[in-house]
Structure formats: C-alpha cells, structure tokens
Amino acid sequence: MHKFKVIPRLSALLNRINAKILKFSLCFRLMFFFALVSSIVWGIAGYISYKETRESIDEFFDTYQLVLARQLAAADWSAVSPNTQHITDKLIKNVENADEEDEAIGFAVFSPDGKMIFHDNENGEHFRFAPQSFGTFNNELINDDDDKWRLLRLYSADGKYIITVGQELEYREDVAMDIVEEFLAPWIIGFFVLLLAIAGLTYSEFRPLKKLALAINNRSADDLSPIDIQKSPIEVKPLISAMNHMFQKIATLLQRERSFISDSAHELRTPLTALKIQLEIVQMADDDAQMRQQALLKLQKGIERAERLVEQLLALSRLEADNGHYDNVEPLNWKEICEHLIDEYRLMVKNKTISLIAEDGAQPPFTTGNHILTALLIRNLLDNAVKYSPNNAHITLKISDGEFTVINSDTVVDEAILQRLTERFYRPAGQKETGSGLGLAIAQRIVELYHCQLIFENSTEGFRVIVKAKSSTL
Amino acid sequence: MRVLLIEDDSLIGDGIKVGLSKLGFTVDWFDDGADGKEALLQTPYDAVILDLGLPTIEGLDILKAWRNAGLDTPVLILTARGDVDERIKGLNSGADDYLGKPFALKEVQARLNALIRRRNGVTKPLIHFKNITFAPDTKTVTLDGEKVTLAPREVALLELLLLNKNKVLSKETIENKLYSWDEDVASNAVEVHVHHLRKKLGKDIVKTINKIGYTLED
Numbered sequence: 001m002h003k004f005k006v007i008p009r010l011s012a013l014l015n016r017i018n019a020k021i022l023k024f025s026l027c028f029r030l031m032f033f034f035a036l037v038s039s040i041v042w043g044i045a046g047y048i049s050y051k052e053t054r055e056s057i058d059e060f061f062d063t064y065q066l067v068l069a070r071q072l073a074a075a076d077w078s079a080v081s082p083n084t085q086h087i088t089d090k091l092i093k094n095v096e097n098a099d100e101e102d103e104a105i106g107f108a109v110f111s112p113d114g115k116m117i118f119h120d121n122e123n124g125e126h127f128r129f130a131p132q133s134f135g136t137f138n139n140e141l142i143n144d145d146d147d148k149w150r151l152l153r154l155y156s157a158d159g160k161y162i163i164t165v166g167q168e169l170e171y172r173e174d175v176a177m178d179i180v181e182e183f184l185a186p187w188i189i190g191f192f193v194l195l196l197a198i199a200g201l202t203y204s205e206f207r208p209l210k211k212l213a214l215a216i217n218n219r220s221a222d223d224l225s226p227i228d229i230q231k232s233p234i235e236v237k238p239l240i241s242a243m244n245h246m247f248q249k250i251a252t253l254l255q256r257e258r259s260f261i262s263d264s265a266h267e268l269r270t271p272l273t274a275l276k277i278q279l280e281i282v283q284m285a286d287d288d289a290q291m292r293q294q295a296l297l298k299l300q301k302g303i304e305r306a307e308r309l310v311e312q313l314l315a316l317s318r319l320e321a322d323n324g325h326y327d328n329v330e331p332l333n334w335k336e337i338c339e340h341l342i343d344e345y346r347l348m349v350k351n352k353t354i355s356l357i358a359e360d361g362a363q364p365p366f367t368t369g370n371h372i373l374t375a376l377l378i379r380n381l382l383d384n385a386v387k388y389s390p391n392n393a394h395i396t397l398k399i400s401d402g403e404f405t406v407i408n409s410d411t412v413v414d415e416a417i418l419q420r421l422t423e424r425f426y427r428p429a430g431q432k433e434t435g436s437g438l439g440l441a442i443a444q445r446i447v448e449l450y451h452c453q454l455i456f457e458n459s460t461e462g463f464r465v466i467v468k469a470k471s472s473t474l
Numbered sequence: 475m476r477v478l479l480i481e482d483d484s485l486i487g488d489g490i491k492v493g494l495s496k497l498g499f500t501v502d503w504f505d506d507g508a509d510g511k512e513a514l515l516q517t518p519y520d521a522v523i524l525d526l527g528l529p530t531i532e533g534l535d536i537l538k539a540w541r542n543a544g545l546d547t548p549v550l551i552l553t554a555r556g557d558v559d560e561r562i563k564g565l566n567s568g569a570d571d572y573l574g575k576p577f578a579l580k581e582v583q584a585r586l587n588a589l590i591r592r593r594n595g596v597t598k599p600l601i602h603f604k605n606i607t608f609a610p611d612t613k614t615v616t617l618d619g620e621k622v623t624l625a626p627r628e629v630a631l632l633e634l635l636l637l638n639k640n641k642v643l644s645k646e647t648i649e650n651k652l653y654s655w656d657e658d659v660a661s662n663a664v665e666v667h668v669h670h671l672r673k674k675l676g677k678d679i680v681k682t683i684n685k686i687g688y689t690l691e692d
Contacts, residue, residue: 269554270483270527273576277489280579284496291492302485 027202034198038191046184054176061167062137062150068107069154069165077109077161080118104171110162117161127151127164134162139169208236216243224251256320264313267437271306278302312438315376319445330371334364334404337375338397341382351391354382358399365404365469366450377446380439381406381465388413393462404467411463418456475590475630476500476517476651480510480536481525481552490523493579498613498626498633499586502654507531514540514547518650520593521586525552526564534567541568548589552577587611594637601636603690606675608636615675622674627652631667635680635690644687664688 106123108116114129126143134155139148151166215227226244229237278299285292335358342354366374378397385395389408398405413421420426422444426437440454447454447467455466477494481487482505491501502517504510507528514522522540526533537549551569553560561572570592571585587610591599601608607616613629615622624632634643634651645664652667653659660666668680668688681689 266554269575270486274483274485274489276576277486277493277579281489281493281496284493284579288496291496295489295492298485298488305485 026206027199030202031195031198035191035195038194042184042187042191046180049183050176050180053179054173057172057176057179058150061172062152065105065137065150065152065165065167068105069152069163072107072109072163072165073154073156075156076158077117077156078158080109085118085121104168105166107163107165109156110164112160112162123149123166123168124164127166129162129164131162142166205233208232212236212240222254224248224254260317260320264317267309267313268306271302271309274302275299275306309438312442316438316442316445319373319442319449328370328372329368331368332364332366332371332374334358334374334378334399337371337378338399341375341379342397345382345386349386352386352389352393352395354386354395354397356397356399359401362399362401364399365402365452365467369450373446373449377443377467378404380443381467384439385411385463385465389463396461402469406465407459407462408464409462412458413456413463418458421456422454475520475586475633476502476654477586478510478514478517478519478522478547479503480507480528480533481505481523482507482528483525486525490579490582494583494586496626497579497583498629499583500630500652500654502656507533507536511536511539514545515543517655518647519547520590520651522547522549523552523582523586524549524569526560527552527554534564537564537567537569548593550582550585550589584611590637596637603636603639604679606679608632617675624674625670628667628670628674631664632671632675635688639690640692642683642687642689648688 104123106120106125106127108119108124108127110129111117112131114131116125116127116129119125119127123142126145127149128140128142130140130153134153137150137152140151141147142149142151145168148169149166150169150172151164154163154165155161156163212227212232224247226247227240229240229244232240278295281295282292282299285295335356338356338358342356345354382395382397385406385408389395389411393411394409396405396407396409398407422440423437426441444454451470452467453470455464455468457464457466475498477499479487479490479494479501481490481503484505487503487505491503494501502513502519504513508531510524511531513519524533524537528536533551537551540547540549548570549568551561551564551572552575553564553572554575561574564572570589573581573585591610596610599609599611601610605618607619608614610633613626613633615624615629615632630652631648634648648664649659652664668682671680679690681691683689
C-alpha cells in the first residue's frame with residue numbers, strides 16, 4: 001500500500017521543483033536536471049556494481065579460504081599440542097616485518113574436545129570452537145571483536161582435528177568499496193567536466209536566440225519586414241516563422257488602419273471645406289439678413305453631415321478592428337427592429353411611404369446576432385432607400401425565407417454605379433442628399449460578419465437591396 | 475467676371491456660388507461633370523473652378539477635353555487629396571492653379587483674380603483709368619482718391635469695361651458676363667447699370683456706341 005503512494009508524492013515533488021526552477025534560465029535548468037539525473041543514475045549504477053563486486057569478492061576469498069583450509073587439513077596435527085604454539089609464533093614474527101597485505105585472515109586448529117591446539121598467532125587465536133556446520137561458510141562473531149567473521153570448518157585428514165579458517169567480513173567490504181570507488185572516480189570527474197560542457201554548449205547554442213532577440217530589439221517600430229529564416233537552427237525556425245507570420249498580420253492590419261485613417265482624413269476635408277465656406281459667408285453677409293440666415297442653415301446642415309460622417313467612420317472602424325468579435329449575441333427579432341425603424345423614419349419622411357412585409361414563419365438570413373449591429377444594418381439600408389428614391393416613392397422592407405429585402409419603387413440605379421456602391425466614401429454624381437458614402441460599406445461589413453451577402457439589383461418593382469445567407473445560394 | 479463652377483458637393487458648391495456672387499462674380503454652378511464640361515463650350519467664361527473629385531467623370535478628363543478643343547480659359551482646380559502627384563497631374567493637364575481642401579473663400583477669390591488678371595495681360599494689382607482707380611482684388615473703386623460705393627453688378631460692369639479698354643462690348647456680351655444662367659435679366663438691365671456708373675463716376679466715363687454697345691475710351 002505504502003509503496004504505491006510514493007510515486008505520486010515523488011512526481012508532486014518533481015513538479016514543485018520544476019515550477020520553482022522554471023523561472024531560472026534554460027542553462028541553469030539543464031544543468032540542474034543533468035546533475036539530478038546523473039546523480040541518481042550513477043548512484044544506482046554504483047550500488048549495483050558494489051553488490052556485484054561484493055559477490056565476486058566473496059567467491060574469490062571463499063575459494064582462497066577453502067584452499068587454505070584444505071591444505072591445513074592435509075597436515076599431520078598429531079604431534080602438535082598447545083605447548084608447541086611458541087615455535088610458530090617465532091616463525092610468524094620473523095615475517096611480520098615483511099610488507100605483506102593484511103588480508104585479515106586467520107586460522108585455528110581445535111582438538112575434538114574443543115581445545116585450541118594451534119593458531120596463526122593473530123586472529124585465529126580468538127576463533128570460537130563449534131563442533132557443527134562443517135564444510136560450509138558461516139558468518140559468526142569471534143572473541144574480543146565486534147565484527148562478524150566468515151568462518152569455514154573442516155575435519156583434518158585423519159578426522160581428529162577441526163580446522164577453522166576465517167576472514168573478517170569488513171575487510172571484504174573494504175575491498176569491494178575500493179574497487180567501486182576506483183571504478184566511479186573517473187565518472188565523478190567526468191560529471192563535472194560534462195556539467196561545464198553543458199554550460200558552455202547551452203551558452204553557445206542559445207546564441208541564435210540571443211541574436212534574434214537583439215535583432216528584434218534593434219528594429220524600428222514600423223519595420224515589419226520578415227526575419228531571415230535560412231541562417232537559423234531548425235529548433236528556432238518555427239519561432240521565427242511564427243513571428244514572421246505575426247509581422248505580416250500586423251503589417252496588413254497597420255496598412256489597413258493607415259489607409260483608413262488617410263481616407264477618413266481626406267473625407268473630412270470636404271465637410272470641413274463646406275463649413276469653412278459657409279462660415280465665411282455668414283461673416284461677409286453684413287446687413288444681408290436673408291443671406292446670413294441661409295448660410296447659418298447650411299452651416300447647421302454641414303455640421304450635421306460632419307457629425308454623421310464621424311459616427312459612420314467610428315462604426316466602420318470598430319467593425320473592422322474587432323474583426324467581428326461582438327459580444328451580446330442574442331436571438332434577433334427582425335420584425336420588431338424593422339417596425340421600430342419604420343416608426344422613426346415615418347416621422348421624418350413626409351413625401352414617401354414605408355411599409356413592412358413579414359412572411360409567415362419566414363427565417364431571416366441570420367437569426368442570432370448582435371441587436372445593435374443588425375439594427376445598424378437595417379437602418380443604413382432604409383436610410384439609403386429613403387434618400388435615393390424620388391418623391392412619392394414607396395419603400396418596402398421584406399422579410400422572407402433566408403432573405404431580407406429593401407425595395408425602392410420608381411428607382412433605377414445605373415449598372416456602373418451598382419458595382420461601386422459598397423466602396424468606402426463612394427457617392428454617385430449629382431447627389432442633392434448629403435451622405436458620408438459609408439452607409440453601404442458598413443452594411444456590407446455587417447453582412448459579411450454574419451456570413452451573408454449583399455445583392456443590388458434593378459427589378460420591375462424597383463431597386464432592390466437583398467441580404468442573403470451565403471450558403472443558401474449553393 | 476463670369477465664372478464656371480463644377481463641384482458635386484452641394485454645400486461647397488452653394489457656398490462658393492453665394493460667396494463669389496457677393497464678391498461681384500457671376501457664377502454658374504454645375505454639380506455634374508458632363509453638364510459643366512458642355513457649359514464651357516457654350517459660354518465665354520472668364521475662369522473655371524473645377525473640382526477633381528467628381529464621381530462619374532474625372533475632373534482631369536474634362537480639363538483635357540477643353541484644352542484639346544482649344545479652350546484656354548484659366549482653370550483653378552480643387553483637390554481633396556493633399557498629395558503632390560495629383561496637383562502635378564492637374565497642372566500638367568492644363569490647370570492654371572490649384573487649391574487643396576479645406577480652403578477659404580477669400581483664397582478662391584484671390585486666385586481667381588490673379589488668374590483673370592494674368593489672362594488679360596494686367597500684371598499690376600491696380601487698374602487706372604482717367605481719374606478712376608480700380609482694385610480687382612478688393613473690388614474697390616476710387617474717384618480722385620475718394621472711395622466710391624458701387625453695387626456688385628456695377629463693379630462687375632466697370633471691371634469688364636476696364637479689362638476691355640478701347641474695345642466695344644455688345645449689350646449681349648455684357649449680359650452674358652454679368653448674369654448667370656439661372657438669373658432672369660430685365661431687358662434694360664445693362665442700360666440701368668451704365669446709367670448708375672455714369673451717375674457715380676462722371677457722365678463721360680462710359681461711351682455709348684450706337685446700336686453696337688459700350689466702351690471705355692482713353
């Protein structure tokens with residue numbers, strides 16, 4: 001049970017570490033994870049190799065012990081008694097100064113009654129007598145020592161004596177440790193070399209990114225030319241490509257904005273000129289009251305026109321900029337919007353009639369959308385119909401299946417003009433009505449937002465403007 | 475001075491017509507390029523104000539057509555676009571001067587005066603005749619240094635006669651220069667204006683050439 005809880009905990013810990021060092025540089029993160037992973041991997045590798053070495057060393061020394069024990073077993077111990085120990089002691093003392101390796105090995109010979117009759121004068125002296133487990137290796141404690149020894153017991157060849165050969169286990173561990181340390185030492189040095197190499201490599205490999213940052217930093221604000229993608233490494237290419245794509249989009253948008261501003265500024269010149277001239281006339285009218293009165297009326301008309309132009313410009317600019325992301329999408333009641341607008345226009349327009357035909361159960365070209373935009377669309381179409389139709393004309397708004405139509409009776413629009421109606425600021429010749437030339441451009445934009453199209457046509461019932469869902473034409 | 479104005483914008487067109495009329499010009503205004511183009515072929519205008527931003531027919535095309543037909547009436551072009559290219563194109567197509575929107579009426583007047591003066595070979599800003607001095611720019615008249623108040627139509631008649639000194643102008647020519655197409659002209663209108671001029675500036679100022687017309691003679 002506990003075992004399975006460890007893994008999620010570990011991964012949570014890693015996540016926490018990751019989140020903390022995320023804010024550091026990539027170089028640092030790379031080095032951190034390299035150090036972490038290589039420590040774990042080499043730790044495991046070191047442990048495994050220690051275990052393996054330890055086993056090999058056990059085998060090796062066990063064999064060594066066995067050979068020694070057999071040789072001792074082959075000797076004739078009958079002449080030996082505890083009293084003869086001092087002879088060997090002398091012998092051993094003679095070689096003590098030799099530069100031999102202390103292999104912490106020892107032996108002792110016991111008589112069957114448990115008396116030690118001979119030992120190596122070193123560690124064997126402390127071996128305990130035990131008349132059992134012959135021929136196998138046992139890890140046991142010996143006298144005067146806290147560490148365990150590995151002991152092998154054999155009967156001598158004549159079966160009268162018990163030969164005991166032992167080696168300190170700690171020694172074996174030390175040897176195994178030495179071997180593993182020697183094996184790991186170059187790896188530990190290598191670890192630091194690699195760490196340095198990674199630091200150097202990441203620094204140099206991230207140079208393209210630094211160069212890119214510098215190149216972008218040094219750019220002037222309106223320089224949107226694409227960055228050269230050829231000289232960059234493959235990993236950086238998608239980033240540059242994405243940025244180039246972005247630059248292009250910004251450039252297009254900027255171009256559109258600039259031309260819109262410049263168009264708008266030009267279009268504002270005309271109403272401004274009109275205002276300026278009419279104001280001059282007011283000033284030079286002197287005592288001509290009628291002239292002044294006329295000019296003031298025209299001044300007012302001019303101001304209203306400029307106001308309308310500014311409003312239309314704002315509406316169009318917002319429509320272009322928001323790219324159709326309008327909030328407040330709601331079910332639309334076309335009939336209600338039309339009725340409301342017609343009531344409003346009937347008050348202003350005395351010499352023309354306006355009516356609404358809503359076919360039963362007809363689905364308008366789009367049924368959900370922004371109420372204000374839809375009202376603006378219908379208003380612009382109705383406004384145009386009212387302005388550019390002769391006196392006593394009849395204007396009909398018609399909601400039929402998939403279509404919304406505005407019909408001006410007794411109106412024919414020239415084919416050449418039809419093509420240009422939705423151009424911004426386009427106003428056909430000989431207009432007595434003042435307009436911004438933006439109404440239909442705005443209508444066109446709104447219609448596009450709702451995936452519809454605007455169709456202009458002359459028909460037997462008059463000039464028709466149709467809002468039609470695009471899919472329904474297929 | 476009779477001026478042809480071709481301008482599609484109703485408020486600007488009306489403003490220039492009313493303003494220039496007040497300043498003593500006679501203005502025929504057309505809001506359609508084709509009609510305006512035809513008008514210059516029919517009537518002897520002293521100058522033309524031509525808006526280049528006409529919707530159906532390019533102002534520049536009208537200008538080229540006139541020049542090709544041999545008409546050398548001074549033309550002042552009005553441009554909404556401020557760019558230099560269009561002005562150069564206008565001047566190269568035969569325009570004599572240009573004004574960029576938004577402009578002031580006074581500037582239109584000054585430019586027209588300059589154009590007409592140049593066309594009539596008068597480079598001095600003041601025209602002298604006997605003891606009369608006339609300033610075309612301000613349309614003021616002095617007699618022996620004293621300012622004389624004249625009605626706009628009388629000023630126009632005096633200016634016309636001064637610019638055509640020693641030439642006999644017929645009654646019809648004078649009517650054409652003094653009245654626009656949309657004005658009703660009384661049959662004795664010219665006689666009345668001449669009568670007023672003589673009363674204000676001296677009996678002998680305008681000579682009547684029987685059955686032909688009127689003139690100013692040194």
